[in-house]
Amino acid sequence: MLLQRAPRSTLRNGSGLFKSLFHSTPSARAQLDHTHQFVVVGGGAGGLAVGSWIRRKYGENSLAIIEPADTHYYQPMFTLVGGGAKKMDATARPMASLMPPDAKWVRSSVTEFRPDENYVVTADGQRVGYEYLVVALGLEVKYDGIKGLQPLLEDPQSMVSTNYSPLYASKTFQNIQRFTGGNAIFTMPPLPVKCPGAPQKIMYLAEDYWRKHGVRDETTVTYNTALGVIFGVKKYANSLLKVVEERDIKLNFQRKCVEITKNEAIFENTQEGTIETYKYDFLHASPPQGPLAMMKGQPISDEIGWVDVDKTTLQHRRYPNVFGIGDCTNVPTSKTAAAVAAESAILKTNIAAVVKGLNPSALYDGYTSCPLITGYGKTILAEFDFNANPLETFPFDQGKERRSMYHLKKDVMPELYWEGLLKGLWGGPAIARKIMHLGTRE
Numbered sequence: 539m540l541l542q543r544a545p546r547s548t549l550r551n552g553s554g555l556f557k558s559l560f561h562s563t564p565s566a567r568a569q570l571d572h573t574h575q576f577v578v579v580g581g582g583a584g585g586l587a588v589g590s591w592i593r594r595k596y597g598e599n600s601l602a603i604i605e606p607a608d609t610h611y612y613q614p615m616f617t618l619v620g621g622g623a624k625k626m627d628a629t630a631r632p633m634a635s636l637m638p639p640d641a642k643w644v645r646s647s648v649t650e651f652r653p654d655e656n657y658v659v660t661a662d663g664q665r666v667g668y669e670y671l672v673v674a675l676g677l678e679v680k681y682d683g684i685k686g687l688q689p690l691l692e693d694p695q696s697m698v699s700t701n702y703s704p705l706y707a708s709k710t711f712q713n714i715q716r717f718t719g720g721n722a723i724f725t726m727p728p729l730p731v732k733c734p735g736a737p738q739k740i741m742y743l744a745e746d747y748w749r750k751h752g753v754r755d756e757t758t759v760t761y762n763t764a765l766g767v768i769f770g771v772k773k774y775a776n777s778l779l780k781v782v783e784e785r786d787i788k789l790n791f792q793r794k795c796v797e798i799t800k801n802e803a804i805f806e807n808t809q810e811g812t813i814e815t816y817k818y819d820f821l822h823a824s825p826p827q828g829p830l831a832m833m834k835g836q837p838i839s840d841e842i843g844w845v846d847v848d849k850t851t852l853q854h855r856r857y858p859n860v861f862g863i864g865d866c867t868n869v870p871t872s873k874t875a876a877a878v879a880a881e882s883a884i885l886k887t888n889i890a891a892v893v894k895g896l897n898p899s900a901l902y903d904g905y906t907s908c909p910l911i912t913g914y915g916k917t918i919l920a921e922f923d924f925n926a927n928p929l930e931t932f933p934f935d936q937g938k939e940r941r942s943m944y945h946l947k948k949d950v951m952p953e954l955y956w957e958g959l960l961k962g963l964w965g966g967p968a969i970a971r972k973i974m975h976l977g978t979r980e
């Protein structure tokens with residue numbers, strides 16, 4: 539071990555102590571390739587949001603971001619790409635154009651965390667030291683979690699697609715257009731899922747498209763979900779159940795997709811313990827998801843592989859100079875960019891406090907949001923907290939389908955993402971919510 543770790547209680551209050559730990563052993567520094575006051579792992583939504591803020595607050599040369607990808611994707615737009623309302627190009631920007639100025643961009647993947655010695659190791663063998671670490675690695679979509687899925691996704695002729703990858707979201711719309719009727723199946727895996735509404739949003743868009751293009755009468759639309767509810771918040775679940783009924787969609791709970799062949803989808807009925815086979819002519823798959831494989835067994839991970847943070851302060855439970863944000867953490871809220879925005883506001887306050895030697899004081903309430911698109915021009919804007927209680931921004935009933943919320947999702951949120959969140963300037967709608975409710979809501 540290069541550096542001894544101090545007891546949690548001492549570390550919590552002492553940025554000076556971090557510094558002395560960090561600077562005290564010349565031999566430790568000699569073994570590191572480079573060191574930074576802040577290292578952010580991952581240049582996705584959370585990494586860039588916090589990184590941009592760090593660069594502004596702590597100045598030049600304070601920050602390194604470790605990120606292997608050349609392209610950053612605005613993933614929430616994949617649903618609209620799958621539905622033909624946006625082009626894939628609009629979701630992608632070069633990573634270089636989004637990196638905060640003067641941040642060192644380490645173009646590699648982290649393979650190992652050494653929090654006792656305050657450094658990480660990258661795939662190309664660099665040891666990168668830090669005083670403070672922010673982990674924003676995202677999660678892994680496990681295509682091999684459904685047998686037979688991957689080759690069918692790759693086959694341009696197959697009627698199988700997924701919006702969960704930038705490689706296949708455009709294929710979803712091609713298949714929607716090619717479909718001439720029959721059985722259309724949409725799958726939802728067990729949680730966790732990035733934006734748990736996404737597997738059904740594409741169904742509503744496809745159903746609307748087929749209705750407008752005269753193939754709906756020849757079509758059976760089925761939503762097979764591994765869960766026991768259509769949505770985890772009662773208010774919005776009730777609204778969605780009405781939509782499903784009005785649109786004549788078959789809804790089956792506790793059906794977990796385990797295999798897809800050329801013409802059939804095989805589901806485990808987890809309630810009955812039986813296997814059911816469905817013939818399909820169109821299939822949108824939402825693969826199972828989980829922590830990155832490399833996170834399993836890391837000292838900063840919990841037993842599953844999520845970054846183990848306090849769910850309210852987002853500070854690591856054992857390493858106080860480590861913070862987590864977004865999909866990679868074990869914070870028990872729906873994994874969305876909206877959650878990332880609200881978490882980024884908490885992290886800014888708490889990182890600034892810890893750097894000053896204070897305890898983190900800002901507390902995350904679990905705010906997350908899912909714009910539930912129910913058709914072209916219709917959206918139910920779900921917003922809720924840790925306890926699945928609605929936490930709505932607007933002073934009207936967001937449980938209703940509204941055109942205004944569709945435009946918010948399609949036209950306003952992308953700008954908020956690129957110009958606000960990724961630049962560290964958007965911390966979620968908490969302030970707007972207070973203003974719109976005239977200070978009556980937190």
Ligand SMILES: Cc1cc2nc3c(=O)[nH]c(=O)nc-3n(C[C@H](O)[C@H](O)[C@H](O)COP(=O)(O)OP(=O)(O)OC[C@H]3O[C@@H](n4cnc5c(N)ncnc54)[C@H](O)[C@@H]3O)c2cc1C
Nearest residue numbers: 580582583584613614647648675676733864865874875876
């Ligand atoms: C189809 C779909 C629809 C969605 N719809 C919505 C929506 O309507 N509303 C909403 O709010 N959210 C939505 N989301 C979810 C949202 O996109 C994510 O929750 C959000 O992007 C999470 O941000 P993050 O920073 O945690 O992870 P990401 O943005 O995924 O970033 C993770 C980054 O880490 C990098 N990385 C991975 N491994 C390593 C490594 N070993 N070392 C270093 N870097 C690494 C990756 O390259 C990536 O850049 C949707 C997502 C999908 C896929």
